[in-house]
Amino acid sequence: MGEHTLTLDNLNPNVKVMEYAVRGPLVIRAGEIEKELEKGTKKPFNEVIKANIGDCHAMGQQPITFIRQVLALVTYPPLLDDPKFPEDAKQRARTILAGCRGGSVGSYTDSPGIEVIRRHVAQYIQERDGIPADWQNVVVSAGASDAIRNVLKLLICEVNGKRPGVMIPIPQYPLYSASLAEFNMPQIGYYLNESTNWGLDVSELQRAISEARKTCHPRAIVIINPGNPTGQVLSRENIEAIIKFAYKEKLFIFADEVYQHNIYAPGSKFYSFKKVLIEMGEPYSKMELASFMSCSKGYMGECGLRGGYAEVINMEPQVKAMYLKAISAMLCPTVLGQACLDIVMNPPKKGEPSYELFQKEKNEVLESLKLRAKMVADTFNSMEGFSCNTVQGAMYAFPQMKLPPKAIEAAKKAGKAPDVFYAFELLENTGICIVPGSGFGQQPGTYHFRTTILPQPDKLKGMLDKFAQFHKQFLSKYS
Amino acid sequence: MGEHTLTLDNLNPNVKVMEYAVRGPLVIRAGEIEKELEKGTKKPFNEVIKANIGDCHAMGQQPITFIRQVLALVTYPPLLDDPKFPEDAKQRARTILAGCRGGSVGSYTDSPGIEVIRRHVAQYIQERDGIPADWQNVVVSAGASDAIRNVLKLLICEVNGKRPGVMIPIPQYPLYSASLAEFNMPQIGYYLNESTNWGLDVSELQRAISEARKTCHPRAIVIINPGNPTGQVLSRENIEAIIKFAYKEKLFIFADEVYQHNIYAPGSKFYSFKKVLIEMGEPYSKMELASFMSCSKGYMGECGLRGGYAEVINMEPQVKAMYLKAISAMLCPTVLGQACLDIVMNPPKKGEPSYELFQKEKNEVLESLKLRAKMVADTFNSMEGFSCNTVQGAMYAFPQMKLPPKAIEAAKKAGKAPDVFYAFELLENTGICIVPGSGFGQQPGTYHFRTTILPQPDKLKGMLDKFAQFHKQFLSKYS
Structure with a gap:
């Protein structure tokens, strides 16, 4: 034989054209960089920050205790006899079972x-x-x-x-x-x-x-x-x-x-x-x-x-x-x-033993996200050539950036869309992984990217500082 | 409007033709019968036996302890400090986390x-x-x-x-x-x-x-x-x-x-x-x-x-x-x-604390399935008009049955394939739910069904007895 029975020529044509930018080439490159860092390759940064995907726990958000308690109980029912688990978690687990x-x-x-x-x-x-x-x-x-x-x-x-x-x-x-x-x-x-x-x-x-x-x-x-x-x-x-x-x-x-x-x-x-x-x-x-x-x-x-x-x-x-x-x-x-x-x-209700902890954990996450939503939009709005709408909800900002003509030219030479070019430069120089706007669609001639607001507050601040610094250098390089 | 935008006429035609017998009309009817029994409707049986699907735990098989321990540990990591969990389960959990x-x-x-x-x-x-x-x-x-x-x-x-x-x-x-x-x-x-x-x-x-x-x-x-x-x-x-x-x-x-x-x-x-x-x-x-x-x-x-x-x-x-x-x-x-x-x-290895329990539980399940595989084939082979191949592996028997011409006629009148007709009669009279051979395909003119070998030994014996009794009555009714 020597040849394959399934080739690019006779592969499902719909599969060929589909794209999924949130996990696209940029993210694949980010994974490679992580492996390079593990092997000790010297980079201008110590870690990759995956701001490309709404992956809360990966960015350090802690699971809600009550959710995990009930899941452990239904998974391993002998724990139903363990006095360390609260009664309302056990009641939920019994109902599910x-x-x-x-x-x-x-x-x-x-x-x-x-x-x-x-x-x-x-x-x-x-x-x-x-x-x-x-x-x-x-x-x-x-x-x-x-x-x-x-x-x-x-x-x-x-x-x-x-x-x-x-x-x-x-x-x-x-x-x-x-x-x-x-x-x-x-x-x-x-x-x-x-x-x-x-x-x-x-x-x-x-x-x-x-x-x-x-x-x-x-x-x-x-x-x-x-x-x-x-x-x-x-x-x-x-x-x-x-x-x-x-x-x-x-x-x-x-x-x-x-x-x-x-x-x-x-x-x-x-x-x-x-x-x-x-x-x-x-x-x-x-x-x-x-x-x-x-x-x-x-x-x-x-x-x-x-x-x-x-x-x-x-x-x-x-x-x-x-x-x-x-x-x-x-x-x-x-x-x-x-x-x-x-x-x-069906979360814990008022009066149930887990109610207060549940509310506390839930509100802390949502309050912190609220602060981060504002921090992200404000920071981008303070950067030259950026404008970012208010993040009213969800977990992302989608700022617009003006790119200098020389950068657009350099992108063309590299065979990349300008926003993709920018995102790769950002990744290689800072370890920050975002998703270029072209992965989501944007008005022709405009350039955006999506970043999550999910890194924990300290890390997010560090990331935004690095981002601003990179952007300045990028502008001076291509102006 | 009054009318729907999505109708049978403009529904995905591939969805219309697809069939999934393991969860088809017979199983839907079995679910209805279960609800009728719950409500107290009198039937010639007390429970539906779902021999239609390879659903082990549903038929009383117990989960493997080690699997569930590791799952509980990764789900709720504070359990990693609980001395009741064996060290090898904790080690597996830490690796996954x-x-x-x-x-x-x-x-x-x-x-x-x-x-x-x-x-x-x-x-x-x-x-x-x-x-x-x-x-x-x-x-x-x-x-x-x-x-x-x-x-x-x-x-x-x-x-x-x-x-x-x-x-x-x-x-x-x-x-x-x-x-x-x-x-x-x-x-x-x-x-x-x-x-x-x-x-x-x-x-x-x-x-x-x-x-x-x-x-x-x-x-x-x-x-x-x-x-x-x-x-x-x-x-x-x-x-x-x-x-x-x-x-x-x-x-x-x-x-x-x-x-x-x-x-x-x-x-x-x-x-x-x-x-x-x-x-x-x-x-x-x-x-x-x-x-x-x-x-x-x-x-x-x-x-x-x-x-x-x-x-x-x-x-x-x-x-x-x-x-x-x-x-x-x-x-x-x-x-x-x-x-x-x-x-x-990556199950427990020899020398690890959970090895023996794991092997015991695993072997008990497989040994019992082996006995049941033989019991099912032997029982069907002892029934008039049935022939059943040796169940060498997997979880099912697929016996062939000869149906009397009058039963085939009755099925035709009821607008059902003969094996489907038989399976519905079996369900309504005994509560036993099997899947007719036509759901899997069979040589034209032959009639089969699939039954799992999964009911626990006592229940399986009871089920086979009831089955044999039903079959006798069916034959005498249609001969």
């Missing part, structure tokens, strides 16, 4: 998750919105990404001979562009308005969809609120306008609301799409909507446990049956991820 | 898994086969299903204007038929030979591929060894013949080897496809092969934790880069599933 077949987290669950956990999710949503939620509309998943892809793939179908398009924000979280590429669904980018703190203009939605209708059949709109990578929190009025637009254009709404706990700016408040849509009354309250949530963000930051859910409302019943059938081939989401979700949905 | 960013299982890992765990997998494979294994060929996954689908989707590409076909055994595990349907890849069924204990005849492979070449481009062959649902263990000679066939036909080999620990019959021995292929030397040793393993089966049966891996050898390097890129959009497999895999790959 009672929902597991054979009383073991090692059993498969129903594909949409353990019933009692789905009920806790519905209760959480109901309390959050003040609107009834049906546990049978809740589908538990291995993180929000899994849930998003499972709903998205239902829409893969040509309509009137046209490919199914999905509206996504630009800049966007690259899970969407990567999944749409894999599913061979055209992406219809709508630009967020940087001059109104990444607001969402209906006129821009209209422009984007009108143009897209020439070549595809728009079927859905994705909104990320609070925004990733942009950090904005949408106002209720803005959400209403988007819902009206989606109604007029017959779009299925994907509300990516995984940062719903991460609201920092004074005056900003989280409204779920479900709440607004239901409160708008008919006909809007009958629209199809999927809302996504995750254990990976918020105050818990349990990215590695892979817990999340979709709440899907107003789906046509036969379609819903097909949706549930489609997820069944993957058996079930990880039970320990489900257990983590259960605790986030 | 050292591989986690920020020392937390709540951090994302590299998409193909934590490096030290990949190294342990490679070491396990090396010891199993006596052949070197490269940790960089190991991709950790959320169960084997996840790994299989991720490799399978690389092959979605028309070749010479023909759709990409994949050879799968009939009967097969429906993950394959469901995934191929979802990916719109033609399935090329090759029949296993029931008269040689579900052996694999190369002449049948040849017949199947020759016929398929008229309409599609065969790209890969799936072999399940030990067999699911058929329980056979392939001989080394059989594996060699299959490899030669795959070489001649330029097929990518998928070796589903998740039951590699589950070997029961005297004289049966597990040979990995990798071992055989490498030992055959060139040109075979250069062939592309993906082998899959899981924490859900074996002696551990940790289905709910979702741990597994693929070892992919001889993949073209650029293709491998694309494969790794494609999985990165899903971030990473659950870290606790990875941790479980780590322990299965």
